[in-house]
Amino acid sequence: MTVGKTIDFVLCSNLSILEDRHLDWCREEGVIVSTSLDGPQALHDKNRPLANGKPSHETVTRNIRRVQEALGKHSVSALMTTTKASLRYPDEIVDEYLRMDMGSIFVRELNPYGFASKSASALAYSSDDFVAFYKRILDKVIEINRRGRTFSESFASLVLTKAMTPWPIGFVDLQSPAGAGFGVCVYNYDGDVYVSDEARMLAESGDPTFRLGNLHDDSYDDIFFGETMQAIAASACSEALAGCSDCAYQPYCGADPVRNYRTQGDPFGNRAAVSSFCRRNKAIIAHLLRLVEDADDDLRRILWAWVNREDVERLRLPSHDK
Amino acid sequence: MEQIIELRRKASNTRRVEHRILGRITFSADDQQREDCLLVVRREDVLVGPGGADGFAAVLVEDGAERLLPDQFLSPVLSGIADLSGLTKGSIVAVSPNGALVTLFRPESSHNAIFATAQCNSNCLMCSQPPGDDDSDMVAEHLRLIALIDKPPVALGITGGEPTLLGEGIVTVLSAIKERFPETAVHMLTNGRAYADDRFVAELAAAAPQGFVSGVPLYADVPDLHDWIVQAKGAFAETMAGLYNAARYGLRTEIRVVLHKQTLPRLVPLMGFIYRNLPFVGHVALMGLENMGYVKKNREALWIDPLDFAEELEEAVKAMHYRGMRLSVYNLPLCVLPRAVWPFARQSISDYKNIYLEECGGCAVRRRCSGLFASSKNLHSRGIQRFVEVPNSLDLCL
Numbered sequence: 133m134t135v136g137k138t139i140d141f142v143l144c145s146n147l148s149i150l151e152d153r154h155l156d157w158c159r160e161e162g163v164i165v166s167t168s169l170d171g172p173q174a175l176h177d178k179n180r181p182l183a184n185g186k187p188s189h190e191t192v193t194r195n196i197r198r199v200q201e202a203l204g205k206h207s208v209s210a211l212m213t214t215t216k217a218s219l220r221y222p223d224e225i226v227d228e229y230l231r232m233d234m235g236s237i238f239v240r241e242l243n244p245y246g247f248a249s250k251s252a253s254a255l256a257y258s259s260d261d262f263v264a265f266y267k268r269i270l271d272k273v274i275e276i277n278r279r280g281r282t283f284s285e286s287f288a289s290l291v292l293t294k295a296m297t298p299w300p301i302g303f304v305d306l307q308s309p310a311g312a313g314f315g316v317c318v319y320n321y322d323g324d325v326y327v328s329d330e331a332r333m334l335a336e337s338g339d340p341t342f343r344l345g346n347l348h349d350d351s352y353d354d355i356f357f358g359e360t361m362q363a364i365a366a367s368a369c370s371e372a373l374a375g376c377s378d379c380a381y382q383p384y385c386g387a388d389p390v391r392n393y394r395t396q397g398d399p400f401g402n403r404a405a406v407s408s409f410c411r412r413n414k415a416i417i418a419h420l421l422r423l424v425e426d427a428d429d430d431l432r433r434i435l436w437a438w439v440n441r442e443d444v445e446r447l448r449l450p451s452h453d454k
Numbered sequence: 455m456e457q458i459i460e461l462r463r464k465a466s467n468t469r470r471v472e473h474r475i476l477g478r479i480t481f482s483a484d485d486q487q488r489e490d491c492l493l494v495v496r497r498e499d500v501l502v503g504p505g506g507a508d509g510f511a512a513v514l515v516e517d518g519a520e521r522l523l524p525d526q527f528l529s530p531v532l533s534g535i536a537d538l539s540g541l542t543k544g545s546i547v548a549v550s551p552n553g554a555l556v557t558l559f560r561p562e563s564s565h566n567a568i569f570a571t572a573q574c575n576s577n578c579l580m581c582s583q584p585p586g587d588d589d590s591d592m593v594a595e596h597l598r599l600i601a602l603i604d605k606p607p608v609a610l611g612i613t614g615g616e617p618t619l620l621g622e623g624i625v626t627v628l629s630a631i632k633e634r635f636p637e638t639a640v641h642m643l644t645n646g647r648a649y650a651d652d653r654f655v656a657e658l659a660a661a662a663p664q665g666f667v668s669g670v671p672l673y674a675d676v677p678d679l680h681d682w683i684v685q686a687k688g689a690f691a692e693t694m695a696g697l698y699n700a701a702r703y704g705l706r707t708e709i710r711v712v713l714h715k716q717t718l719p720r721l722v723p724l725m726g727f728i729y730r731n732l733p734f735v736g737h738v739a740l741m742g743l744e745n746m747g748y749v750k751k752n753r754e755a756l757w758i759d760p761l762d763f764a765e766e767l768e769e770a771v772k773a774m775h776y777r778g779m780r781l782s783v784y785n786l787p788l789c790v791l792p793r794a795v796w797p798f799a800r801q802s803i804s805d806y807k808n809i810y811l812e813e814c815g816g817c818a819v820r821r822r823c824s825g826l827f828a829s830s831k832n833l834h835s836r837g838i839q840r841f842v843e844v845p846n847s848l849d850l851c852l
Contacts, residue, residue, distance in 0.1 A: 297777075298730045429772070436776035447776060449794040 142166050147195035148182055155202040165199050167192060169210040169232065171218060171225035179215050196232055209286075211238045214262060215255045222268040230276070230283065238286035239269055241412060244394050245333040259411040266416060277434040277444050284438035291420050293439050294384045304328060306386040310368040313344070313361050323347040325355050327364055330390045342390055364389050367399035375403035375410070381417045458828050459540060459560075459806035465514070465553035466534030472551060474590055475530065476558070477511035478602045479545040490602055492547055493529070495519045496538050507531075512549055514538060546602050548595075558599055559607075565804035567611030568596050570624060574616040576645050577685040578671075580712055580756050582746035585615060593623035597630050606635040611643070618648035625661045632663035639665050643710075646670035647689055649696025652703075659703035667706045667736070670697060674720040675727035683716050694731075701734045708737040713786075714756040718763050725773040738774055740767065741802070742785030745829040760790040761837040768792045787814075788823045790837040793845065803827055811838055818844045 141163040158165065169192060170176040177187035199208040210232075212218075212225060229237045241262045242255055266287075273285045290303045304311030313327035323346045326332040331342030342364070345355040355361070370376035370387040379385070391409055392401030403410040424435060437444040477492035481499075483506035485491050493507060496516045507513050507527040515523065515533035523531075532549055541547070546559035559566050571592050574585035610631065617624050624642075631640055640663050649655050649668075670693060674680040677690035700707050709728055711717060717724075721740075728735060742760065743749055749756055760767070767783070771794065774781040783795055784802035791799055801824050810825040817823070817840040826834055 298733055432772075433776055436778075440776075440778045442778065449772065449775065450796060452793050 140164070146180070146188065147192045147199075148188055150195040150198060155198065158199075158207075159203055164203065165208040167196065167208065167210050168213065169193070169196070169229070169234075170212055170215070171221055172228045175217060175221055175225070176228075178217055179213065193232060196234075200233065205233060206235055208234075209236055209238070210234060211240050213240050214242060214257075214265060216257050217255075219257060219261055219265050222265055223272060226269060226272050226276070230281075235282065236284040236286050236289070237269070237273065239266055240287075241408075243330065243333075244391065245330055246337060259408045259415070262412055263415040263419075267419060270419075274431065274434060277437070278430055280445050282437060282442075282444045287416070288420055288435075289438045291384050291417055292424065292435055295421060295424065296435070296439055305388060306384070308368070308370040308382075308385075308387050310364065310387040310389055312342070312368070312388070312390050313356070313364045314368065317344065317356075319347065325350075327361070328390055330394070334390065334394060341393065363399065367392070373400060373403070379414070381414055381421075384417050384421075385413050458809065460537075461557045461806055463535055463537070463555040465532035465549075465555065466517070468530070468532050468549075468551060468553050470528075470530040471512065471532060471549060472530075474548055474550050474595070475511050476546060476548050476595065476598045476602060478604065479541050479543055479547060481543060483507065488529075492549070494538050494541060495522055514541075514547075514549070514555070544604055546599055559603060560806075561603075561605060561607070563805055564607075564609050565611070565806070566607055566609070567613045568599065568627070569614060570596065570612050570617035570627070571615040571620055573619045574614065574645075575619060575647060575686065576616065576689055579683055579685065579716060579748060579752050580714055580743060581748045582744040583613075583615070584747045593620060593626060596627045600627070600630045600634055603635075607638050609639045609641065610635070611641050613643045616645055616648075617642055618644050618654075621654075622657075625657050628658065628663065628666070629661040632661065636663055638663065639667075641667045641669060641708075643669045645684065645689065645693060646696035646700070646707075647686075647692040649699050649705075650692040652699045655696070655699040655703050655705065659700075659705050662705065665706070667708055668700060669708045669710050669739070670700075671710045671712070672697075672724070672728070672732075673711060673717045675724045676720065679716070679720055697732055697735070701732075706736050707732075707734070708739060709735050710739045710741060712741050712743060713760075713763065713767070714743050715758045716756065718758065718766055721763075721766050722769045722773060725770050725777075725779075729774070729777045729779055733779075735779070737780045737782065739802075740770060740781065740783050742783075742824075744785065744827045745833050746827075757833075759837070760786055760835050764790075764792045764795075768794050771795050771798055785824055785827065787825060787835075787838065788819050789817075789839045789841065790835040799824060801825075813838050813840050815840070817841050 141161065143158065143163050144166045147167045168180065170179045173189040176189040180188050182188050196208055218225065226237060270285055270288060273283060276283050290301050290306060293299060293301050294306065302315060304316050307315050311328065312331065316328055318326040318329050318332050320326065320332060325344040325347060326335065327342045327344060334341065335343055342360060344360050345358060367389040368387050370382050370385060373387060376382050376387065388409055389399035393399045396402060396406060401407055427435060433447045434444050437447050478490050479494055480491040481494050483493065483502055488509040489511060491510055493510045493513045495502060495513060497519045499519065499522055501522050502524060504524050507523055507529055510529040512530040512532060514535060515531060516538045517534050517536055520533055532553060532555065535555065542560060542562055544561040545557055548556045548558055571588050572586040573588060577585065631638060646668065672680065672693060673683040680690040681687050697707055711724065728738060743756060771781060781798055783791065783799045786799065788796055788799055803824055807828045808825050809828045809831060810820065814820055814825065819841050
């Protein structure tokens with residue numbers, strides 16, 4: 133049966149294991165790869181030791197190269213998770229991405245799940261620290277594009293796509309209704325169904341609040357229209373959430389009930405007072421909109437190139453002879 | 455100055471021309487399909503033998519060539535025509551009892567268009583072809599024209615007037631083109647208002663040939679300004695609904711914006727509006743004014759020298775280019791355009807009314823330049839100038 137949908141498949145892997153048959157399979161099935169790269173060797177290895185305690189940077193960078201060669205330069209992208217240690221190395225982190233011929237960097241704040249929440253004191257930093265770090269990286273990324281190399285920051289591309297185009301982005305963290313359960317769900321290896329990967333992580337650390345059901349025991353309606361999903365739905369629209377509904381940045385932001393629950397104990401949360409999600413997103417969205425508003429012609433071309441996945445130089449137009 | 459191709463001629467005498475006749479030009483009395491053909495007899499031709507002029511749709515005789523015809527023959531005849539040079543074999547010409555000859559189709563041109571109807575339901579301030587009434591059965595004539603074309607044209611336009619006012623008739627015409635010339639690129643200029651009727655669009659989409667494009671004007675991002683420019687209340691809403699219906703039924707569309715004093719104030723916002731609300735539009739054309747029809751009488755309200763809207767034009771072009779929307783600039787010569795606009799400037803003016811000025815002689819970029827409308831010969835930008843060499847920054851776009 134065909135329903136006329138095009139589906140992109142992305143394999144999310146730390147690339148600690150990558151056999152040639154995996155690459156062959158990805159090539160044959162048109163699957164692209166998403167991985168994690170936190171920066172230069174010392175930083176990455178500090179953040180991401182392998183389960184056996186060994187360093188992973190050498191392996192992941194070698195395997196990124198293998199994917200690039202086997203599937204093409206644009207078939208592998210990476211997320212960069214910011215820890216306290218990262219804050220001191222914005223330039224080095226970007227340089228590592230350039231060295232690896234990546235087309236973009238996705239600068240991510242630490243998520244309050246799993247190991248990250250256990251190690252919070254050692255890893256954590258304030259939202260303001262993150263925002264300053266993010267802006268520093270963004271400035272550097274823009275300079276790189278001004279010099280003619282197309283290289284984007286993915287969070288900026290997502291917010292700008294929402295602000296500048298008629299297109300939806302499908303990015304779970306910036307959706308209203310929330311991505312969780314509406315735009316995404318997670319099927320676990322044991323048949324458990326979660327509203328999001330974050331919900332699955334929460335369950336791994338002992339709290340199955342956002343488990344929708346199990347494929348072996350529950351019907352489609354039980355899973356997607358059951359009580360858990362209804363609880364999500366009730367807190368899923370930023371248009372109707374206190375503190376969000378009258379926010380100027382609401383159209384560019386999103387609702388995240390799972391995160392609210394994790395950080396504040398209820399899925400509605402109190403954004404203005406204590407939400408780091410809110411504090412960070414407001415500052416970054418404001419910064420991005422300001423960039424658009426004040427953009428000179430070169431920057432305008434660059435931002436559109438990110439949004440439209442174009443080459444910054446290909447969009448350049450002739451100007452009067454000097 | 456180029457020579458303008460003459461489409462209209464006049465015969466001083468007609469015999470046996472009882473109604474309007476369409477025929478295909480031939481120069482040979484040996485032509486096999488005489489009933490479809492108009493035999494051309496020119497002064498320098500040889501004598502036409504007995505029976506050599508019989509059975510044609512009509513015989514067209516240049517002034518002074520009457521002596522070359524047999525004493526007696528039976529075809530309708532138009533004679534005393536000043537000059538028949540420039541008529542090419544395979545051209546389709548309509549002749550009338552009053553002696554008028556009009557060339558409807560020239561096989562050597564890529565600018566041929568079916569003039570669907572003179573009627574229109576809008577009355578645009580800058581209409582170059584003001585509406586009127588049709589004096590014959592237009593659909594029958596178009597079907598005859600399509601039947602007479604002997605080689606598939608690469609491109610064929612449909613214009614007017616407002617072609618959709620033919621209703622079912624335009625669907626019939628499109629079907630006929632599709633049937634006879636499935637490969638021909640057909641482009642129809644329509645205000646898209648009739649497309650607000652989704653049943654009509656469904657029929658049109660089913661009949662239209664592959665690659666059929668509707669060129670639809672949209673002059674502002676706000677209804678009252680668009681309605682004012684087209685002099686029809688409610689037109690904006692109908693055209694917008696029409697564009698969505700076109701997309702829904704898979705009809706390709708192009709937006710056309712004529713550049714003048716009334717459209718320029720909202721030009722840049724209009725580009726953003728099209729991108730946000732009509733991103734499925736395949737192409738946007740920004741078009742210089744043609745000094746014909748109503749433009750002459752509304753000149754004060756319309757004319758602005760392209761040099762004086764260079765900034766808005768560049769901004770509009772960049773707005774679309776950066777957004778990844780296809781855009782072209784029509785009818786404006788390169789010397790009046792900012793450099794950033796040059797890659798988008800096309801040679802858009804139909805060959806029969808395309809001129810270059812004295813200043814254009816020896817210009818280094820002329821082979822890429824639109825030139826001017828013949829009607830702009832004496833009324834054009836103050837910026838017309840010759841380039842001695844191709845400007846440095848433009849190697850890529852020329």
